[in-house]
Amino acid sequence: MTMGVAEIRRGLAEGKFSSVEITTELLSRIEQHNPTLNCFISVTGDIALEQARAADAALAKGNGGALAGVPLAHKDLFCTDGVRTSCGSRILDNFIAPYDATVIERCKNAGAVMLGKTNMDEFAMGSSNENSWYGCVINPWRAGCVPGGSSGGSAAAVAAGLAPGASGTDTGGSIRQPAAFCGVTGIKPTYGRVSRYGMIAYGSSLDQGGPFARSALDCALLLQSMSGFDSRDSTSAEQAVPDYGALLGSGLDGLRIGLPKEYFAEGLDGRVAAVIEDAVGELKKLGADIREVSLPNTGLSIPTYYVIAMAECSSNLSRFDGVRFGYRCEAPVDLEDLYKRSRGDGFGEEVKRRIMIGTYALSAGYYDAYYLKAQQLRRMIKDDFQRAFEQVDLILGPTTPGVAFEIGAKTDDPVSMYLQDIYTISLNLAGLPGMSLPVGFVDGLPVGMQLIGNYFDEAGLLNAAHAYQQVSDWHLQVPEAFR
Amino acid sequence: MSLKTDDVREIAHLARLHIDDDAVDRYADDLSSILELMEQMNQVDSSGVEPLANPLDATQRLRSDEVTESDQRDKFQAIAPDVSEGFYRVPKVIE
Numbered sequence: 001m002t003m004g005v006a007e008i009r010r011g012l013a014e015g016k017f018s019s020v021e022i023t024t025e026l027l028s029r030i031e032q033h034n035p036t037l038n039c040f041i042s043v044t045g046d047i048a049l050e051q052a053r054a055a056d057a058a059l060a061k062g063n064g065g066a067l068a069g070v071p072l073a074h075k076d077l078f079c080t081d082g083v084r085t086s087c088g089s090r091i092l093d094n095f096i097a098p099y100d101a102t103v104i105e106r107c108k109n110a111g112a113v114m115l116g117k118t119n120m121d122e123f124a125m126g127s128s129n130e131n132s133w134y135g136c137v138i139n140p141w142r143a144g145c146v147p148g149g150s151s152g153g154s155a156a157a158v159a160a161g162l163a164p165g166a167s168g169t170d171t172g173g174s175i176r177q178p179a180a181f182c183g184v185t186g187i188k189p190t191y192g193r194v195s196r197y198g199m200i201a202y203g204s205s206l207d208q209g210g211p212f213a214r215s216a217l218d219c220a221l222l223l224q225s226m227s228g229f230d231s232r233d234s235t236s237a238e239q240a241v242p243d244y245g246a247l248l249g250s251g252l253d254g255l256r257i258g259l260p261k262e263y264f265a266e267g268l269d270g271r272v273a274a275v276i277e278d279a280v281g282e283l284k285k286l287g288a289d290i291r292e293v294s295l296p297n298t299g300l301s302i303p304t305y306y307v308i309a310m311a312e313c314s315s316n317l318s319r320f321d322g323v324r325f326g327y328r329c330e331a332p333v334d335l336e337d338l339y340k341r342s343r344g345d346g347f348g349e350e351v352k353r354r355i356m357i358g359t360y361a362l363s364a365g366y367y368d369a370y371y372l373k374a375q376q377l378r379r380m381i382k383d384d385f386q387r388a389f390e391q392v393d394l395i396l397g398p399t400t401p402g403v404a405f406e407i408g409a410k411t412d413d414p415v416s417m418y419l420q421d422i423y424t425i426s427l428n429l430a431g432l433p434g435m436s437l438p439v440g441f442v443d444g445l446p447v448g449m450q451l452i453g454n455y456f457d458e459a460g461l462l463n464a465a466h467a468y469q470q471v472s473d474w475h476l477q478v479p480e481a482f483r
Numbered sequence: 484m485s486l487k488t489d490d491v492r493e494i495a496h497l498a499r500l501h502i503d504d505d506a507v508d509r510y511a512d513d514l515s516s517i518l519e520l521m522e523q524m525n526q527v528d529s530s531g532v533e534p535l536a537n538p539l540d541a542t543q544r545l546r547s548d549e550v551t552e553s554d555q556r557d558k559f560q561a562i563a564p565d566v567s568e569g570f571y572r573v574p575k576v577i578e
Contacts, residue, residue, distance in 0.1 A: 098558050191538045205537055234544055235537065303521045314498060321499075323571050328564035334574050336499070344501025352500055356491070356510065357517050359498040373524050375534030380527070382535060414513055415520050431538025455539070 001029055001161040002478050005070055005218035008164055012059055012069045019052040019059070019069030023113050026071050030115065030162050033482065037138045037160055039153040041076045042084050043116040051113040058111060066225050068111030073163040075154050076117035077124060078104050078209070079198040087200045088122040088132040088150075091320050091327045091346025101198025102230045103167055103209050110225040115163055118153030122348045123317065124174055124202045126150050127420045130411055131350045139181060140479045141445055145404040148178030151212070155182040158212045160482040165213040165222050169199060171206045172305055173399075173424025176436035179212055180399035180448020183438040185465065185475055186212040187219050190456045191431035192237030194223075195230035203312040204235075206305075206428040215475050216437065216465035220244035223458060239456055247459040248466045252286040255464065256392040258293030263397030263423055275440035275447040276398050279468065283396075286467055293388040293395065297381045301426035304381065306418055307361055307374035308429070313351075314358025320346065353414060382430040389454045394464055397423055399436040399448035423450060433458050437465045438474040446474075484518040486511050 003011070003022075011017050027045050034040050048071065055069035079085045079097035081104075086092045100108065107114070121131040129137045129152030137152040139145040140160040147156040151168030155178035158166050168175040170188035179186030187210045194209040201207060211222035224244050230236045259280070264273060284290055322328040322342025329345055332338035347355070361370035388395060401422060410417045427434045432455060436448040453461040469475050486494075488507045491514065495502045502510060556569060565572040 094562075096562055098555065098562065192541070231546065235541060237539070237541075297527070300524060300527060303523045306517070307521050307524070318499075322564065323573055324559075325562045325564075332574050335576050338574060339499040340496075340501040343499055344503075347500070352502070353510070353513055353517065355498050355500060356494045357514055357521075360486075360494050360514075360518075361521075363494075363497065370521060370524075372534055373529060374521075375536060376529035376532040377524055377527060378538075379532055379535035380529065382538065413516075415516050418517075418520065429538065 001025060002214070003164060004214040005165045005221050008070050019055040019113060020049060023048050023052040023071050023115070026115055026162060033160055033162060037140060037156055038135055039119050039137050039156040039160070039162065040073070040116045041086055041088070041119050041134050041153070044083055044114055047083070048113050048115050055111045055113060065109060065111035066221070067107060069113060070165070071113040071115050071163060072107060073115050073118050073154055073157045073166040074104060075120055075151050075166070075168050077120060077169055077200045078167060079200070080104050080114070080117065083117065085117065085200070086133070088120040088134060089347065089351070090133045091343070093133065093327065095326050099198060102195035102232065103226050104198065106225055112225070118151070118157055118166060120153055121150035122351050123200065123313070124150040124169055124171055125313070125350050125354055127173065127177060127417055128410065129153070130407065131348055133348060136407055139404050140482055141183060142404065144406050145445065146181065146407055148181035148404065150174040152178045154212050155179050155184055155186065158182070158184045158214060159479065161478060165211055165218055167209060167226070168212050169207055169209045170428065171203050171309060172428050173421045175210050175212065176399050176424050176434055176448065176450060177421070179436040180446065181404040183446030183477060184212050184214060185216055185219050185435065185437045186210065187223060187435035187458065187461065188427065188433060189223065189227065189458050190237065190433045192235055193433070193456065193458065194226050195233040195236050197230055197232040201316040203309040204316060205312060206309060215469055216462045217245070217248060219435070220248060220462045242459050244459055244462055248463050250463055252283060252288045252464060252467050255288045255394065256291060257283060257288045258291050258388055258392035258395045260293050260295040260298065260388070260395060260397055262295050262298040267401050267422065268398060269402040269442070271442040272398050272402060272447050275442060276449055279439035279449050280396065282468060282471060286471065291392055293392055295384045295388060295426065297377065297384050298422070298426060300377050301381055301429060302418055302422060304374045304377040305421070305425040305429055307370050308378065310354045310358035311361050311371050312358070314355045314362060317351070317355055350414065378429045381426050385430045385432060394460060395452035397450050399423060399450040403442050403445035403447060427452055431455070433461055435461050435465060437468065438477070439472070440474055484522065485515045486518065
């Protein structure tokens with residue numbers, strides 16, 4: 001079941017199959033493979049079939065939405081009315097969301113079918129999916145390897161053909177890095193492009209939702225339905241959304257693509273570099289003008305990002321207090337004990353580490369040294385990108401320093417895990433859009449190439465990725481066990 | 484910056500997190516190594532750079548002060564751990 005979103009739309013429109021048929025097939029694939037892959041926390045079969053029946057009826061009348069009858073999976077961080085929304089955490093294991101996130105609402109309004117909610121690092125804090133209360137997701141390409149994180153369940157579900165598309169969120173690479181590790185295509189839009197309403201907050205100035213799919217074309221279709229201004233998100237961008245699908249196919253002749261020299265320096269696996277160089281060669285053949293650019297503060301993006309993300313997380317996660325929803329500890333002796341034990345038992349180790357570092361960085365006497373300093377470096381990192389975009393239209397590099405690593409390889413040392421995010425996090429600091437697409441393999445594991453665009457140039461990214469996918473077939477590869 | 488076990492206990496208290504006694508040493512090590520990573524920021528002189536809070540330098544959008552949400556108390560309280568007569572119940576706070 002490797003049909004993509006566009007192909008399913010076409011099949012439904014031509015009456016080759018119904019949404020109920022395709023939904024039933026995917027639900028049975030999920031039942032078969034989820035016990036091994038662990039990519040779904042909740043499977044919503046009844047809702048899916050009800051939505052599929054409604055979509056079939058709408059399609060028969062000729063008034064289906066843009067995604068009518070297309071089955072999708074949603075990261076379990078988007079609130080879904082009446083459905084458990086766990087965020088990968090014990091503290092929300094019993095949380096039935098009382099409303100829909102805007103992303104969910106828009107997908108519903110477009111006629112999409114929800115197959116279920118996907119596994120993730122707890123509160124999106126992680127780069128491997130090993131931080132989920134529900135256990136690690138397995139990489140469909142190799143059972144002993146992580147799928148990446150934090151949206152690992154969504155990436156693995158698409159890679160294994162359990163869903164043609166899925167939603168994810170990206171605070172420091174959580175769409176692009178798992179897309180790279182699982183060999184699928186994913187896009188993190190410009191900050192503000194996709195509403196954060198109902199998206200459980202981690203780092204509010206960094207978080208951004210977006211889609212995973214099998215191709216840039218499919219990502220364009222999904223992003224179309226997810227994007228746009230939302231008055232319920234105070235940082236939502238009041239910018240018109242172009243027709244992403246219609247903007248594909250414009251050719252790359254003369255497109256200036258910059259390769260940041262800092263992204264091809266020490267720390268990058270030479271085998272990954274070789275695969276990226278091959279892909280760059282293909283883009284050259286398509287007419288792209290490849291140049292070198294410099295992003296001098298790249299190395300500082302890791303400490304800067306983690307200060308800001310942890311500070312914002314300590315503030316955002318203060319809402320989980322055991323009083324209004326979620327887990328409450330047994331027999332609290334007083335209110336402070338209720339707070340402390342509900343949070344202490346409800347949060348996992350990595351979440352607690354980040355809350356504590358954030359609390360420390362924001363505490364009296366340390367604010368200037370950590371948070372203020374990080375905000376200054378944040379502007380310097382943003383300025384680096386703006387200087388580069390005076391010379392080029394797109395920036396290109398590896399998504400990750402290496403391919404998917406083994407489960408357990410980096411769990412003992414949080415800092416070694418953070419270093420995995422070197423090429424992805426600076427975009428979130430700058431608020432820029434980025435995407436990852438598969439461009440080859442190293443040792444049987446997928447390699448992701450990252451494209452970075454200027455503000456609100458998602459169409460430019462999608463077009464370049466689409467052009468590459470017209471002359472390559474890496475995005476069509478499916479792991480053997482899931483063909 | 485190296486954190487001592489007392490620092491960890493104080494931070495955990497500020498964050499209202501219960502930490503098991505036998506985990507305090509490990510947190511002190513982990514948090515210290517994270518802070519060490521963060522101190523790499525000091526390699527760069529950023530004096531005079533204006534801090535960036537919103538990546539698009541956007542300012543807060545305001546709306547007119549009108550009621551836009553309906554009362555959904557019962558729905559929201561249906562998922563609360565302990566409620567009574569429309570109130571959230573917690574252990575006694577005032578003696």
